[in-house]
Every structure is written in C-alpha cells, then in structure tokens.
Amino acid sequence: MNNILRLAVQKSGRLSEGSMELIKSCGINVSNGIGKLKAKASNFPIEFFFLRDDDIPGYVADGVADIGIVGENVVVEKDKSVAIVHRLGFSRCRLSIALAKSANYNGPQDLNGKGIATSYPKLLEKFLAENGVNAEVHEISGSVEIAPSIGLAEAVCDIVSSGSTLFTNGLKEVETIFQSEAVLIANENISVEKKDIIEKLLFRIKSLQQAKNNKYILLNAPESNVEEIKSILPGMRSPTVVPLANKGWVSIHSVINENDFWEKIESLKAAGAEGILVVPIEKMIL
Ligand code: PRT
Numbered sequence: 001m002n003n004i005l006r007l008a009v010q011k012s013g014r015l016s017e018g019s020m021e022l023i024k025s026c027g028i029n030v031s032n033g034i035g036k037l038k039a040k041a042s043n044f045p046i047e048f049f050f051l052r053d054d055d056i057p058g059y060v061a062d063g064v065a066d067i068g069i070v071g072e073n074v075v076v077e078k079d080k081s082v083a084i085v086h087r088l089g090f091s092r093c094r095l096s097i098a099l100a101k102s103a104n105y106n107g108p109q110d111l112n113g114k115g116i117a118t119s120y121p122k123l124l125e126k127f128l129a130e131n132g133v134n135a136e137v138h139e140i141s142g143s144v145e146i147a148p149s150i151g152l153a154e155a156v157c158d159i160v161s162s163g164s165t166l167f168t169n170g171l172k173e174v175e176t177i178f179q180s181e182a183v184l185i186a187n188e189n190i191s192v193e194k195k196d197i198i199e200k201l202l203f204r205i206k207s208l209q210q211a212k213n214n215k216y217i218l219l220n221a222p223e224s225n226v227e228e229i230k231s232i233l234p235g236m237r238s239p240t241v242v243p244l245a246n247k248g249w250v251s252i253h254s255v256i257n258e259n260d261f262w263e264k265i266e267s268l269k270a271a272g273a274e275g276i277l278v279v280p281i282e283k284m285i286l
C-alpha cells in the first residue's frame with residue numbers, strides 16, 4: 001500500500017479530460033467509472049482520487065494524496081505547502097481584470113476606489129499591492145462575470161481563455177495578472193520509494209512532451225548536397241543518410257522542432273531537397 005502513489009485529479013471539469021488523457025498516453029490503464037471517488041491503475045503503481053480542483057492543493061499538502069494535477073492559478077491562490085514538480089501544458093488560461101466596454105482605462109491607477117469581484121482574492125490583492133492600487137475586493141465563488149451588470153462591482157478579475165465570456169457580458173480585458181496551465185504538484189515530504197514512482201511517471205510525461213514539440217522528417221536529395229542539408233537539420237545526434245536505388249541520390253531522416261519547421265523547409269528546398277515527408281512522433285526518449 002505504501003508504495004502506491006496517490007494522485008489527485010479533478011473529478012469533472014476543465015482539467016479532467018486533459019489529466020486522464022495524459023495518464024492514458026503514459027500507457028497507464030485506469031477505468032474512472034462515473035461517480036467513482038477512487039480508482040487503481042492496472043499496470044502502474046498509482047491510485048487516483050477524483051476531487052474538486054479547489055481541494056487538490058490542500059489534500060496534497062496534508063499528505064492525503066501524494067501528487068495532484070491542478071491549475072497553477074488554484075495552487076498559487078490556495079497557497080498551501082506543495083511543490084510544483086512539472087508544467088503540463090494543457091488547460092492554459094489567464095487571470096485578467098476586466099471593465100465595462102465603455103470604461104476608460106489608462107493603467108492600474110484607474111482601478112483606485114473601484115469594487116472588483118473575483119474568486120481569486122489573493123492573486124488579485126498581490127497585483128493591487130504591487131501596483132499601489134487601493135480597490136475593494138469582493139470575493140465571490142462563481143459567475144464573476146455578471147457582477148458589474150447586477151451592480152456588485154465595477155470590475156471583475158476572472159479566468160479568461162477565449163475571451164468570449166467577457167465579450168458576451170459587455171466587458172473588456174484590461175490587465176492580465178497571471179498566466180496559468182495545469183501543473184503536477186507534490187507533497188513536500190514524500191518517501192524515497194514514492195519519489196521513484198514520480199520519476200518514472202515524469203519520464204513518461206517528458207517523453208510525450210518532447211515528441212509533441214518535434215516532428216520526424218524524411219526527404220530525398222542529391223548525395224552531393226548532404227553536407228549542406230546536414231547543417232540545416234542537426235537531428236538528435238546527426239541525421240540518418242540512406243542511399244536510394246537511384247544512383248547519386250540519398251534519403252535523409254531527422255528530427256525537427258515544430259517551431260523551426262516552416263523556416264527550415266524553405267532552406268531545405270533551396271538545398272535541393274525533394275519528396276519531403278513530415279510525420280508526428282509518438283514518444284521521444286533522449
Ligand atoms: O467543480 P470544480 O471545483 O472541480 O471545478 P471548477 O468549476 O472550479 O473549475 P473548472 O473546471 O471550471 O476549471 C478548472 C481549471 O481549468 C481552472 O482552475 C483553470 O486553471 C483552468 N481553466 C482553463 C479555466 C478556463 N480555462 C476557463 N475558461 N477555468 C475556468 N474558465 C472559465 C472562466 O472562469 C470563465 O467563466 O471559463 C470562462 C471564460 O472562458 P472564455 O473562453 O469565455 O474566456
């Protein structure tokens with residue numbers, strides 16, 4: 001029992017799908033039947049607790065769970081003693097201050113004396129203090145965006161993703177005070193055995209993230225241009241060069257970062273590359 005890692009994930013909400021997809025992509029089999037509070041993986045020493053996201057930092061800090069997947073916004077707001085072990089890259093969003101579309105805004109000083117409704121009082125108060133703003137913070141637990149229309153506050157400080165909620169409520173985003181994504185958190189006093197399991201899990205997560213950022217590229221080129229092409233495609237170590245049946249031609253295989261992709265394709269074509277194929281990589285172990 002002691003050597004089973006207890007992972008807290010959101011039961012149902014914006015983090016649930018991403019969390020369980022990540023676990024599945026790590027090759028871990030688990031059936032999270034609807035309404036279940038706990039589940040065990042069949043092929044990895046891990047047990048899942050399905051909880052409300054707000055409770056996850058507290059459960060991890062108290063050691064009820066060893067690790068958890070939760071939005072960084074919630075981790076910082078709850079301010080519990082947990083370690084952020086790894087950033088997971090999904091459920092990205094921002095915490096922003098918004099005002100009525102018609103309001104004038106030239107900077108944080110324009111928030112002086114205003115009422116701001118939010119579910120994130122700590123993050124908001126930090127921003128206000130850093131900017132020397134004296135505003136009245138109203139903590140509410142949901143539907144923050146309707147606060148101005150019901151006369152509760154002139155401004156809101158809420159999570160934004162596409163911006164459509166603010167837009168449909170006649171609000172405009174004026175300050176982004178925090179950028180967030182799902183993170184893996186851990187209890188600060190974890191046993192050596194459990195640390196080992198976390199390392200195994202992290203190894204799998206990192207292999208997936210590496211793979212996502214890279215593509216496998218195959219192309220044909222005249223043998224005489226190999227050196228030039230090699231200098232464009234550094235690859236993991238160095239590109240693979242295989243002779244083609246057609247004399248004087250080779251096939252070159254390598255790995256390319258997704259962000260460099262279009263820029264490099266142009267220089268590869270200029271260096272005589274033909275029949276370029278770019279394919280996704282499922283896992284990448286460096
Ligand atoms: O029931 P439980 O307490 O577990 O869930 P919850 O309702 O408190 O949280 P949930 O599922 O809404 O969000 C969980 C986490 O997802 C948040 O803490 C963020 O880290 C992250 N996340 C990512 C978001 C959004 N995107 C998001 N768009 N959380 C909330 N929203 C809401 C926001 O509050 C606003 O109402 O969506 C609306 C804005 O979206 P846009 O696209 O209209 O801008």
Ligand code: ZN
Nearest residue numbers: 052053054055
């Ligand atoms: Zn919540």
